[in-house]
Amino acid sequence: MVATVVAIRLATMRHLLRRDWWRAVVLALGVLWALAMLPSLLIARSALAGQDADLRADAMVALVAILTLGWVTVPLVISGLDDSLDAARFRSLGVSARAIMPGLLVAGLLTLPALFVAAALAMLGSAWAGEGGAVLAVALVGLGLVLASMVLGARVSAAWAARLLSSRRAKLATAAAMTAGLAAIAPLAWVLFSEGLTEVVVEDIALVLERLADTPLGAGAAAPGAAAAGDWLGAAWRLALQAGWMLALLAVWQQNVARSLVAPVGRGGGARRHHDRVLDPVRSVGAPRDPAAAAVHARLARAWTSDPRYLASLAGVLLLPVTFFALVMPVFDLDRRWAYLVPLMLAATIGWGRHNDVAFDSSALWLDIVSGRLGGAVMRGRLAAVAGWALPLVIVACLGTLAWTGRWHDAPGLVGAAIGVLGVSLGVAAVSAVLLPYRAPAPGASPFGAEVGAVGAGLAAQLVSSIAAMSLVPFVVLPFVLALTVATAWGWVACLAGVVAGVGAYAGGLRLAGALYDRRSGRLLAAIA
Amino acid sequence: MTPSQGPRSTPPSVRRYADQVTTVPALALRGLTKRFGATLAVDGIDLDIPAGSFYGVVGPNGAGKTTTLSMATGLLEPDAGTVAVLGTDLWAAPEAAKPLLGVLPDGLHTFDRLTGAELISYAGRLRGLDRDTVRARRDDLLAALDLEQAGQVLVMDYSAGMTKKVGLACALVHAPRVLVLDEPFEAVDPVSAGAIRRILAAFVDSGGTVVMSSHVMALVERLCDHVAVVGAGRVLAAGTLGDVRGGGDLEERFVELVGDVRDQRDLTWLRQS
Structure with a gap:
């Protein structure tokens, strides 16, 4: 089933490229850009390898946290970026969510951004090679789990946001999401305005990174740092945390896929509107008269x-x-x-x-x-x-x-x-x-x-x-x-x-x-x- | 055109198309051509649809019916060829030709966040009708198409058949002279189909022209006085119903013209015993 789903994904891609040459150009430009980033990545890798383990772990945690936030939020803000296989297309085939999930996941990893991030993480992760094979293995496993969490996180956030917006309380949900977004930024802004950047960087950022290393946003990237310090228990539970988070996201996504396999396309819930607002619109300033x-x-x-x-x-x-x-x-x-x-x-x-x-x-x-x-x-x-x-x-x-x-x-x-x-x-x-x-x-x-x-x-x-x-x-x-x-x-x-x-x-x-x-x-x- | 009156409910009397045929056809297609990449969807179609006729367009799947009707209604620009609506060039003077047409396409979305009533009003206002006329015609159409209850429900909650009916109402609201309907009876229940048949027959009876595509030969034979068989982007036969079917039945003639399934393989594995 994995092969079938991935084959569908690749076949649609191939047909589109054959039909519209400019898509191939866009894809080629993307690949070129990714290749052009290679030297910078190599430099970053050697820079990381030259640092001591603590700093290296902090840098990776910061990078991974920012990337994860990007994966989860960017598709919500810039519409049209998420061109993954829509699970709803499998609706008429009578397959279960469980059967197509692995395929969807692999297909989700086979996109240019995912492949690029995978390559970049693998390269930066290899900076741990100097600490021995076991630490390197921990680093690569941790970053692999991080990558899977990013891809799954993007799916879950898009699916949830879409579900919320198509619900009958969409307006309320939009207002709530905007308020929540502002509320999330407000404390950070307040600290920045009141203390200034230098203070924040010197004191708070280190603390924040330390905290992030114990959360699913940074655990996978922090694990090799713990391993390098000889704290194998710390490495193990961080990997376990990252893996657990990934599995939780997978379960949530599977539940969303299962729902989209049976739920009808967005409906109005049979609401009745008694006024013909086309014929008798609510008076508003600037509404055209024609x-x-x-x-x-x-x-x-x-x-x-x-x-x-x-x-x-x-x-x-x-x-x-x-x-x-x-x-x-x-x-x-x-x-x-x-x-x-x-x-x-x-x-x-x-x-x-x-x-x-x-x-x-x-x-x-x-x-x-x-x-x-x-x-x-x-x-x-x-x-x-x-x-x-x-x-x-x-x-x-x-x-x-x-x-x-x-x-x-x-x-x-x-x-x-x-x-x-x-x-x-x-x-x-x-x-x-x-x-x-x-x-x-x-x-x-x-x-x-x-x-x-x-x-x-x-x-x-x-x-x-x-x-x-x-x-x-x-x-x-x-x-x-x-x-x-x-x-x-x-x-x-x-x-x-x-x-x-x-x-x-x-x-x-x-x-x-x-x-x-x-x-x-x-x-x-x-x-x- | 009779403003703010519902379609007449008198049963269709003898079709008078023969003595109504004027020299100007309701729709005149000349050399219509459309290519999608390597596929030639419509290959230089010439077709005259006499004014006052009930014209059926039939053809196998993928024959180019919808593409042709899209080009004949302003939805798709032809690569070559012209379309004249009652003598007015549609693509050269759309502001004069489009008001003469009422259009119901097949398989396209509708503005489904409006209620049925609002959608009909929307179509009427786009056509420039004043509020009172739209209000009266909207209520007439909702009643005639048995949509009165559904009028206050969002179109997104409609069944396929209800969506067809409200689409037909939108095509009728400005009392056009030529109706171009792509599969108007698809997914419509028998009672509603009867109502639509009566409305269309009365429309033709009063001098209007209906062009309708369909896959159901019996329906075309029952309703239409003219028919064109389209296959592989060309007109294979066109004329009065009698001329085209030539004494036989339309379905036989259709299969004869477009050719039967070549490999009539026996699906032995499908047999239950």
């Missing part, structure tokens, strides 16, 4: 409050600004004015996040296309539905930051720049969504999964839209920077420039996207479904 655009706006407004895929992107927008504020600022001991980046980052993240917006309709898009030449109305409704929550959120973030800095005279410039960045990034995203759409998770599918093989096209579109937005944003932000560094009077220029550029880019992007939508309407459906 019938077609108003209908699209009402549809997207529903999606933003109930579709797991949209809720996942909603929850993701806070991550970058919050990380910057809570971690980067205190670590680098930045001036308070740097906090102004928070609302700007928030605006850019929201806008950029919509660069594949149209594809989220999946093949349901047919209704918009057959109903006329509606590109303008469709894009107006879509963008208005985003701007409806994004603009207030960005303004609140501006006010919050101003309250933190206490420099209220920066307000006009900051608000102008934030509106500018939001407008520009939304405008660029609207064009990208029509010009470079790629397959998004279908309605009812996991919001964190990519259609098998869509990762390459996604990366290309993500790259192009980020470059386009990045090259426009500085023009909007420059007057505000002058206001902060040269003379306050620039603030009003920044305000005017930001609002004009933001509204202009929003309207211009919308117009262009609408025209492109009409011109490409006969190709859109094939591109995204």
Whole structure:
């Protein structure tokens, strides 16, 4: 069964590569990048080998902890990275979860990131060779367990998050996850702000690493350190802890696979809605009046409050600004004015996040296309539905930051720049969504999964839209920077420039996207479904 | 076009397509071609669908029916060829041609986070109808298709047949002149199928045109007055039902045209005794 599942995985991969040559290019670039990292890894290995065992163990624990966190969180934040075999595809075959699990696990390890991390860990682990064969064996076994825990952890976190978001309490769950994320970062940020980085590094980090070495985040990497010190019992229980953690993750994942083999695709639970919100929408500021655009706006407004895929992107927008504020600022001991980046980052993240917006309709898009030449109305409704929550959120973030800095005279410039960045990034995203759409998770599918093989096209579109937005944003932000560094009077220029550029880019992007939508309407459906 | 009135419930009288045929066909496909990689899915199809006809499009799996209908409704850009809806070029002037068409595709998602009622309203508003017209027609359609109870339920909770019916309602809400329906009866229960048959027959009776693809020959023979047999991306036969089946029955003629399964192997291992 392992061979069968792995063969399916490799065969789909091979067919995709044969069908679309550019996927092979993306894969080749990935391999080249991995190979280019080899020299650095070799240097790191010899550096590690030259250290004494304590330091080497600490370094490995830190590395492994960061990698594990990355494996678990990145697929949740950047959607479309997880192109693993979807267990639900085995639904009609009548196989048990137990039968396909080993195959799924092996297939999960046969991805470029997993193979690269495996190679890197094996190489760094071999730095223990100097301590004797037994210690080396402990190191390699420990890191192997760590790798398996990472891959399994990624599966479990994606599966759980998807399950939570498709539940009937999705909105509550999203809010809870955002709060929990903030709560997790807050104490760390507080310590960093109050003590400063140096204090934290000298005193707290060593303590943290010591603690991590006794948890599943670092036990596997810390085991050889204990073994080298002659503490074989310590090595043994750390390996056992890591193995137990891995088995626990495996069990949880198996339970999720078993569930997806029998559970129907996301359903609404038979909820009834008595009001026709398309015909009689809730009045909201900025909702378009044109019938077609108003209908699209009402549809997207529903999606933003109930579709797991949209809720996942909603929850993701806070991550970058919050990380910057809570971690980067205190670590680098930045001036308070740097906090102004928070609302700007928030605006850019929201806008950029919509660069594949149209594809989220999946093949349901047919209704918009057959109903006329509606590109303008469709894009107006879509963008208005985003701007409806994004603009207030960005303004609140501006006010919050101003309250933190206490420099209220920066307000006009900051608000102008934030509106500018939001407008520009939304405008660029609207064009990208029509010009470079790629397959998004279908309605009812996991919001964190990519259609098998869509990762390459996604990366290309993500790259192009980020470059386009990045090259426009500085023009909007420059007057505000002058206001902060040269003379306050620039603030009003920044305000005017930001609002004009933001509204202009929003309207211009919308117009262009609408025209492109009409011109490409006969190709859109094939591109995204 | 009669605004805000439900489809007529009078039983279909004698089909009057013969004296309604105008010189302008409801749909005129010329040299339609579509290639997917190495596969030539549609190979230069020419087809005239007379106005006022109930036209059946039949063909084996993978014959190119859905691809052809997608190109004829604006969903898929042809590699070559033209589509004219009542004389208006669909791909050159979609704003004029698309309002004439009502479309029900097969196997595509719907906006399933809307309720059935909302989805019909959505289709109506996209077509630019005013609120009162949409409201009245939405209620008519929900009643006529026996979806009144389901109107307040999200489409994601619908069965396949209910999804088909609400899709048909979306195709009808703007009172189009030509209906293009891909497998409209698939997964629909007999009672609802009867209701759909009555609606479509009355529509044709009043001068509308229906183009319908189906795998069920009996259904095509019962409903359609014209039929086209499509195979390997080409039209193998087209014309009035009588002309195409030539005295025999449509299924026999169909098998004759597209060819039977070549290797009719006996699955001895499947025998129970």
